[in-house]
Amino acid sequence: MAKSDKLSDKHCIFIQQQPLFFVATAGKDSRVNLSPKGLDSLRIINPNRIMWLNLSGSGNETAAHLLDVNRMTLMFCAFEGAALILRVYGQASILHPRDDGWxxxxxxxxxxxxxxxxxxxxxxLVQTSCGTGVPVMSFVKSRAEKELLPFYEEMGPEGVEKYWARKNVKSIDGHATGIFNDD
Structure with missing residues (x-):
């Protein structure tokens, strides 16, 4: 197990090759949430900073947790090629479409x-481990282009906001997510 306080060039190359990553968060009084993420939604800004674009979904746990405790863990694992698990730990802030800087x-x-x-x-903190317990699997295709993206495109911006109002205002534990200014 190797540890560092920043991403190396080798880490960055590995991250950019992965079609999938996982994000984990937890509030003080909430369940731990672990979600898979994909698409072209992650950017390494520098060796100590990562940004990722969060798309609408049936829940909004990460946002609720970060309002309570701003810690986050990202995990990348090799399903093809040499075995490796890379975990990235840190503190995260939330930027909404209504915010300056969006x-x-x-x-x-x-x-x-x-x-x-x-x-x-x-x-x-950046930590690697061997990853030999992770199975070798081939990436076939993304489901997002035919399922997820058209779903929100057909809704249009007003429909997406209505969806947020129905599905994204509270976490599964009843905590506010901050999706709107007044929640």
Missing amino acids: NEALSNFPEVAGSRQIFDMTID
């Missing part, structure tokens, strides 16, 4: 219907 931050990503938040993570 358009500038969003310019780092492709335009995607249903873009909900950008999480900006300051890294304090």
Whole structure:
């Protein structure tokens, strides 16, 4: 197990090769949430900072947790090639479409219907482990292009906000997510 306080060039190359990563968060009085993320939604800003574009979904746990405790863990694991697990620990802040700086931050990503938040993570620990317990699996295709993205494109911006109001205002533990100014 190797540890560092920042991403190396080798770590950055590994991260950029992964079609999938996982994000974990927990509030003080909430369940731990672990979510898979994909698409072209993650950017390494520098060796101590990662941003990722969060798309709309059926829940909004990460945002609720970060309002309570701003810690986050990202995990990347090799399903192809040499075995490796890379965990990135840090503190994260939330940027919403209503916030100053949203358009500038969003310019780092492709335009995607249903873009909900950008999480900006300051890294304090990077840890690798062997990953030999992770199975070898081939990436076949992303489901997002045919399922997720058209779902939000067809809703349009007003429909997406209505969806947020139904599905994204509270976490599964009943905590506010901050999706709107008044929640």
